[in-house]
Structures are given as C-alpha cells and as structure tokens.
Amino acid sequence: MTQRQQAALETRRKITEEGLALVRRGGFAGASVEAITRAAGVAKGTFDVHFPTKEHLAAELCREPYEALSREVLASAGPLRRRLGRLFRGWAEIAEASGVEIAREWFCIAVPGK
Numbered sequence: 001m002t003q004r005q006q007a008a009l010e011t012r013r014k015i016t017e018e019g020l021a022l023v024r025r026g027g028f029a030g031a032s033v034e035a036i037t038r039a040a041g042v043a044k045g046t047f048d049v050h051f052p053t054k055e056h057l058a059a060e061l062c063r064e065p066y067e068a069l070s071r072e073v074l075a076s077a078g079p080l081r082r083r084l085g086r087l088f089r090g091w092a093e094i095a096e097a098s099g100v101e102i103a104r105e106w107f108c109i110a111v112p113g114k
Helices: 003-030 033-040 044-050 054-075 080-098 100-110
Strands: none
Touching (some): 003 044, 003 054, 003 100, 033 044, 033 054, 054 080, 054 100, 080 100
C-alpha cells in the first residue's frame, strides 16, 4: 500500500470515528457534516471524497458490524430458530453498542421508504 493510500485510509478512519462520536453525543441530526469535518480536522471536500452524503457515513458506520454478524449466522449450524435468535440478539447488541441513532439511520437506509 502506498503512503497516499495509507493517508486516505487514515483520513477515512478519522472521519468515521469522529462522526460516530458526534452521533452518539447529539444524535444523527445533530452531527452536521461541518461538525464532523471540524472534529476530524479535514475539509468538507475531503469528507465528500470519502462519503457523498452523511447517510453514506451512517451506512459505513453500520456496515462492518452487521456484515460480521451476518457471516457468523450464515456460517453457523443448527436449528433455524437458534440462528434467528442469534441474529436478533446480535442486532440488538450492535444497536446498543453503536447507539440507537446509528441503528435507526441504518434501518432507514436498509429499508427505503421508512
């Protein structure tokens, strides 16, 4: 990986970390792109390179935990009832860990029209 690629990954990580921290403190609506970029120490244009909209940032914040849970449940064996139970418990754990605002936003992205 080049230094430029590493710098881009570090910038993306800073944006996502600061975005998550602001959402946890003040909710999704309260975490403006301006506040996120200020906290991350980047320009708005830099934010736009990584995330076209704040909703794209919310999707990124949720993507990894939900994908990891899905991989775990799909790879598990056993009765469907037990696997579904793990899935639902996992969703609740992710929502609790990331905050209800991020979980709500993920739901709105995942289920259009809600």
